[in-house]
Amino acid sequence: MQVTSIGHAGFHIQTAAGSILCDPWVNPAYFASWFPFPDNSELDWKTLGDCDYLYVSHLHRDHFDARNLAENVNKDATVLLPDYPVPDLRRELEALGFHTFVDTEDSVKTTVSNDKxxxxxxxxxxxAPADGPIGDSGLIVSDGETTCFNMNDARPVDLDVISDAFGHIDIHLLQYSGAIWYPMVYDIPRKTKANFAAQKRQRGMDRARSYIEQVGATWVVPSAGPPMFLDPELRYLNDVPDADGTPDTTSIFPDQATFLDQMVEHGTDDGTTHRGLMMVSGSTAELRGSELVEVSHPYPPEQVFGANKAAYLEKMAEKFAPVIAEAKASWAPADGEPLLPPLRDLFEPIMAASDLICDGIGYPVGLVMGDQTVVLDFPNRTVREPKEGEGKYRYGFRIPAELVRTVLRDDEPDWVNTIFLSTRFTTWRIGGYNEFLYTFFKCLTAERIAYADGWFSEAHDDSASIEKDGWEIQRRCPHLKADLSKFGVIEGEKLTCNLHGWSWDLPTGRCLTSKGHELRANKIES
Known part of the structure; x- marks a missing residue:
């Protein structure tokens, strides 16, 4: 097996039975805030894209690069599709021209074959709703000799299922660096922010080392981060070491060299066998079973790390300045019609469909967009202007109006993985992190919010029932957990969930659309 890093979480896995292209990200993401580090723009993407299999772990834009997939990846490649509750990933890939899919079953080993x-x-x-925009995943692949676990930035909770199915893992690819906006964008004192950042940075690396210990692979490749921040407004986010190479511990984005040092420092790598492998964009590791035959690099990796990193980032900033300028020119203008009406049209139907999430948020949230402020009043399920004398909101966001107008123009279903990951905003909160709030911002379609609200409901109570047209039925659709009090339609003895059109025979509970997915239903005697 030959494993080639293609940048960030991306890998090309070559076997005698075919090649798998994983998460091929190259174009800047999140409003041109994120660029792959080190630079991968000069790789031979046409050759990499001439693959047998394609695996896109999830829809985050540093994994799902629509432009690269459209321009460079073979549309006849067989897509290895994660088992997600909402079919957004499949739809996006189909829209790009991919047409052959292997629908995998979550955590079940399967065999894929071709003429090779x-x-x-x-x-x-x-x-869970917190995983990506409705989904994240990791891939395990074995060619009969070598087994590779590409965990990218997934956080699986059951690792025994992997070892039970595959035995020993030979090479483990995983995230170790930050992929969040906390605490950098928070309106808190500078010293406090630096302390929080140092804690966040270390927790991320500690978690990665815990996964390494649990998986027990022979070789480990730190990947899936960090990005480069090349816009002058965002350059402060980079971990730029001192002149002697000492890392900046107030950045939540440590790089590969830093994490490899951490592995040695904490005993995850004994410093002799060098279990941790440095790979940059274009590096290739050739393995036979657990034997590492060779690691080759396109250039000495130390050219981009340590004391050389600042100069490298400066060079990249100059290279990509026109790309950033072009991206900014594509954003919607900051000025225009008032933002209250389109935000009301977007958010109020989502609020109406998400009682549990709105109640979980529990208070009004302020959106400050230039000279306009709009209040998301979750307790009352309304979007409104501020009330006279209304004080500072417990949670609030200051977002440039052009970013809001752009996501509205583009009908973007997920603000978390567009605006928020761009770090081009500031925020404040009184009290703890509100998972319900960020889940809401990830789920700005009827399908997503129905699943998310149902997921939270089932996490608390899986026995709720409703009465509808003479029947007592379970409240949540067995398909994607939609609220049947809102989406269910009964005609005679048949129930249809209008979210996806799935149907059930009420007397038997049998699903008429697919195998399994039985419905609990009882006729109410008059």
Missing amino acids: GSLDVMIVALR
Whole structure:
């Protein structure tokens, strides 16, 4: 097996039974805030894209690069599709022209074959609303000799299922660096922010080392981060070491060299066998079973790390300045019609469909966009102007109006993985982190919010029932957990959930659309 880093979380896995292209991200993401580090723009993407299999772990834009997929990746490649509750990833790939899919089952090993041979694969799909925009995943692949676990930035909770299915893992690819906006964008004192950042940075690396210890792979490749921040407004986010190479511990974005040092420091790598492998964009590791035959690099990796990193980032900033300027020119103008009406049209239907999430948020949230302020009044399910004398909101966001107008123009279903990950905003909060709030901002479609609200409901109570047209039925749709009091339609003895059109025979509870997914239903005697 030959494993080639193609930048960030991206890898090209070559086997005798075919090649798998994983998470091929190259174009800047999140309003041109994120660029792959080190630079991967000069790789031979046409050759990399001429693959047998494609695996996109989830829809985050540093994994799902629509432009690269459209321009460079073979549309006849077989897509290894994670088992997600909402079909957004499949729809996006189909829209780009991909047409052959292997629908995997969560955490179940399967065999895929072509005229070159067979591979054993498993995709561990994380399906809580907090995982990606409705999903994150990791891929395990074995060619019969070498087993690779590409965990990217997934956080699986059951690792035994992997070892039970595959035995020993030979090479483990995983995230170790930050992929969040906390605490950099928070309106808190500078010293406090630096302390929080140092804690966040270390927790991320500690978590990665815990995964390494649990998986127990022979070789480990730190990947999936950090990005480069090349816009002058965002350059402060980079971990730029001192002249002697000492890392900036107030950055939540440590780089590969820093994490490899951490592995040695904490005993995850004994410093002799060098279990941790440095790979930059274009580096290739050739393995036979657990034997590492060779690691080759396109250039000496130390050219981009330590004392050389500042100069490298400066060079990249100059290279990509026109790209950033072009991206900014594509944003919607900051000025225009009042933002209250389109925000009301977007948010109020989502609020109406998410009682549990709105109640979980529990208070009004302020959106300050230039000279306009709009209040998301979650307790009352309304979007409104501020009330006279209304004080500072417990949670609030200051977002440039052009970013809001752009996501509205583009009908973006997920503000978290567009505006928020761009770090081009500031925020404040009184009290703790509100998972319900960020889940809401990830789920700005009827499908997503129905699933998310149902997921939270089931996490608290899976026995709720409703009465509808003479029947007592379970409240949540067995398909994607939609609230049947809102989406269910009964005609005679048939129930249809209008969210996806799935139907059930009420007397038996049998699903008429698919195998399984039985519905609990009882006729109410008059």
